Amino acid sequence: MIAPALADQTVAVFGGSSGIGLATAQAAHALGANVTIASRSAIRLREAANAIGGAETAALDIRDADAVRRFFEQRHPFDHIVVSAAELAVGPLRKRSLADERAAMDSKFWGAVHVAHAARIRPGGSLTLVSGMIGVRPTGGATMLSAINAAIDALAKALATEMAPIRINCVSPGRIETAWWDFLPAADRQALFDRTAAALPLKRIGRAEEVAAQIVHLMQNGFMTGSVVLVDGGGSVA
């Protein structure tokens, strides 16, 4: 019998209770990994662990560097770590408060930095960050998020040199249908998805599972480090 690709490997997913993180945890579990998911809401973590079919859970806020450090101190080193956690509202820079823009940076960029700073990863292992396609093709509708995503792309490349031979990569999604968009009323959300799909070469928006498949591939491909992989339906070239 062929062993599952991630048999007996340990995988930690920050932001593993929803969307891209949850899909990644499910894919890794299906390939035989022992999965730990970390995010803020214990209730959502429990529901996600059930959906995965078994996972350790850790309720923590990725903005809290001490909590992230304790998470790693209390556990054995992991084979693979993924950072998909972020909570941020977006809009044109000049229409939002600087406090809100700093909060976005704290959540998405500094959260990833906290994990990179404290992570304990086994030889042969990997860290995968999640940025976003508007980091390479900015729109005026989410200026700060474009800057944050570009910073995360650069962070992954720099860490790949600093932390070698541990492999560090980044996945950069285009628009993906996840709970992240639930802040919009249903009709507005559907209209946005339809507009996005019409402008894309593939004429549809993405699914969390499609991003997760790439993240799991980066865990397994031992010759990939310092890569930023777009999973965007062609959005960056449209």
Ligand SMILES: NC(=O)c1ccc[n+]([C@@H]2O[C@H](COP(=O)([O-])OP(=O)(O)OC[C@H]3O[C@@H](n4cnc5c(N)ncnc54)[C@H](OP(=O)(O)O)[C@@H]3O)[C@@H](O)[C@H]2O)c1
């Ligand atoms: N969906 C898209 O269209 C899209 C496009 C490009 C890039 N991305 C990026 O992909 C990543 C994942 O997005 P998603 O769509 O999967 O979002 P999602 O469905 O909203 O999931 C976000 C996850 O992060 C956790 N989280 C949020 N803030 C946290 C914090 N401070 N500490 C710990 N956990 C936290 C959430 O759980 P709790 O709320 O319980 O903490 C949840 O598990 C984000 O970086 C997002 O910017 C998404």
